[in-house]
Amino acid sequence: MNDKFVYAPGPTSVKENVRLERAKATTNPDVDEEFVEFYKNTCDKIGKIIKTKNPVYILSGEGILGLEAACATLTEQRDRVLVLDNGIYGRGFKDFVEMYGGEGVYFSDDYNKAIDINKLKEFLEKDHDFKYATIVHCDTPTGVLNDLSKICPMLNEYGIITVVDSVSAMAGEDIQVDDWKIDIALGGSQKAFSAPAGLTMVSISEKAKEAMKNRKTPVVGFYCNLNIWENYYENKWFPYTMPISDIMGLSKAVDNILEEGIKNVLNRHEKIANATRKAIDEYGLELFLEEGYSNTVTAVKIPECIGALKLKSHMLCKYNTLIITSLKPYDDVILRIGHMGENAREEKMVFALNIIDNGLKDLGFKTDNELIRLFNKYLKE
Numbered sequence: 001m002n003d004k005f006v007y008a009p010g011p012t013s014v015k016e017n018v019r020l021e022r023a024k025a026t027t028n029p030d031v032d033e034e035f036v037e038f039y040k041n042t043c044d045k046i047g048k049i050i051k052t053k054n055p056v057y058i059l060s061g062e063g064i065l066g067l068e069a070a071c072a073t074l075t076e077q078r079d080r081v082l083v084l085d086n087g088i089y090g091r092g093f094k095d096f097v098e099m100y101g102g103e104g105v106y107f108s109d110d111y112n113k114a115i116d117i118n119k120l121k122e123f124l125e126k127d128h129d130f131k132y133a134t135i136v137h138c139d140t141p142t143g144v145l146n147d148l149s150k151i152c153p154m155l156n157e158y159g160i161i162t163v164v165d166s167v168s169a170m171a172g173e174d175i176q177v178d179d180w181k182i183d184i185a186l187g188g189s190q191k192a193f194s195a196p197a198g199l200t201m202v203s204i205s206e207k208a209k210e211a212m213k214n215r216k217t218p219v220v221g222f223y224c225n226l227n228i229w230e231n232y233y234e235n236k237w238f239p240y241t242m243p244i245s246d247i248m249g250l251s252k253a254v255d256n257i258l259e260e261g262i263k264n265v266l267n268r269h270e271k272i273a274n275a276t277r278k279a280i281d282e283y284g285l286e287l288f289l290e291e292g293y294s295n296t297v298t299a300v301k302i303p304e305c306i307g308a309l310k311l312k313s314h315m316l317c318k319y320n321t322l323i324i325t326s327l328k329p330y331d332d333v334i335l336r337i338g339h340m341g342e343n344a345r346e347e348k349m350v351f352a353l354n355i356i357d358n359g360l361k362d363l364g365f366k367t368d369n370e371l372i373r374l375f376n377k378y379l380k381e
Contacts, residue, residue: 009338052177063188066200087139114292132161194341279374296340
């Protein structure tokens with residue numbers, strides 16, 4: 001298992017210094033106040049990356065925990081919630097809303113482009129009676145990127161709290177939580193942060209905190225209740241035992257980003273993504289999206305005569321390389337190239353593109369081009 005080359009839109013490659021950090025001896029996170037300081041410092045460093053002065057928390061659970069927790073803590077019976085739907089994960093937010101008694105109302109747009117801001121504006125002019133809205137920053141199954149800098153301030157004008165799933169974008173795409181009026185921003189350790197899976201990062205605005213605290217009914221459940229984190233630092237007490245080794249690894253991964261420089265990290269993602277898309281296009285393949293491309297994942301349409309699932313299986317069997325397809329209904333249509341975090345490195349992209357090139361040609365795809373040559377050409381632009 002360990003010698004397999006995996007190139008997916010998360011979990012991503014983990015640097016050796018992150019792996020070694022997780023292997024260190026640890027203290028008892030329940031009783032050692034030094035760990036409380038370490039935890040708070042790690043949260044503050046994440047706040048620098050996402051540009052917020054709001055409190056940031058690290059939850060013990062993969063990114064989905066944050067999505068459910070935000071809905072669980074905000075939603076009361078019959079609350080109307082706007083669900084922005086232009087991707088599989090965007091649409092899926094409605095399940096969490098209704099699980100906790102809310103009424104999810106879709107604003108649906110095309111799945112092959114970013115949310116149309118003008119259409120959303122027209123929708124809100126007619127109906128804006130919503131407690132909160134859910135938005136996916138980068139919807140990973142198709143790689144579409146939504147413009148939070150326009151969407152969230154517009155929703156804020158109507159007094160609508162914004163819940164943003166930035167799990168597949170955070171640290172690979174710019175996110176300015178405070179300036180863009182994002183009330184709850186959610187990230188995951190295993191994507192562009194390039195730490196092992198298992199942690200959610202969440203920032204919460206004062207407006208969101210007030211809505212959570214002023215509920216008429218108690219939050220259903222404990223683990224998904226974001227209110228349990230209030231005053232943890234003042235009280236030097238966590239609501240449950242923290243996965244200290246995972247947090248130590250995440251802290252080191254965050255240090256890697258800060259040492260490289262946030263701007264440099266974002267530029268690296270953009271450069272790799274642009275070269276990949278241009279290479280795919282000139283090679284003779286079609287991108288799934290018309291516009292709204294994310295710099296963390298590229299969705300490529302595989303010719304029907306080959307099929308994405310067959311290509312995936314072939315690359316795994318012949319080249320011991322796992323490059324994955326999308327979710328249904330696109331599982332046999334789209335191959336996803338996840339250039340995020342430590343995977344957004346030239347040497348890793350070259351290897352992945354070489355395998356894709358060989359795999360396609362093995363299965364009968366006709367072209368005189370080579371993906372690596374095209375990628376290198378556009379990388380130098």
